[in-house]
Amino acid sequence: MTRVPHEPPPSPWVFPDPATVEPDDLVAMGADLEPGTLLAAYRGGLFPMPGEGVDGVLWWSPLERGVLPLEALRVSRSLRQAVRRMEIRVDTAFSEVVSACGDPGREGGWIDEDIAAAYLRLHELGWAHSVEAWQDGELVGGLYGVAIGGLFAGESMFHRVRDASKVALVGLVELLRDEHAADRLLDVQWQTPHLASLGVVTVPRRRYLRLLRTALPVPLPAAFTRPAESPRSR
Incomplete structure (x- = not known):
């Protein structure tokens, strides 16, 4: 269903x-x-x-929005090796992902109880999703965000082992690379040096709004319209 x-x-x-x-x-x-x-x-x-x-x-x-063009994702040799060691799951541990992203011990943490509760409600309604990296049956990294049509607005990511959050990002990009990929928009809010190393670029606000108008009517990726995934080998 x-x-x-x-x-x-x-x-x-x-x-x-x-x-x-x-x-x-x-x-x-x-x-x-x-x-x-x-x-x-x-x-x-x-x-x-x-x-x-x-x-x-x-x-x-x-004013300068961080976006990741799907074709621009940079996957290093070490990241490819990490991808092979982990499994990607979708929406099997949404609340745990948000909780890990909101760990008050993280530097620059901004996810408070109100934010966490708000995105859990969006998840329950089918709008917010987690992409998770699992290793040996343990959740080791992941990200969450909001999917509206062809927009995926990434909110936060975390890792418990090296490169696990990057593996989740690779998994997300794979999910978005379908027949509508050219019109999809992967929004990461602001570019950071870390995100730039993965291929994130900036676009002026007005261009972002044009890209958004193109993305919103696009169908959701299949992974976000089917029941939560069980583990799959990578």
């Missing part, structure tokens, strides 16, 4: 058009983290992230 995302009640909030907000990555403040609000934000090119010492949700649309 396939999973079909359930559309929640619409958000009562109206977000500004990021194309009209200059010259800051921060676009709005306030609203809530209800499923309808989150989906409206992603469809409009925004995502939430708390701000240090700031009450309320902050909504961001970077």
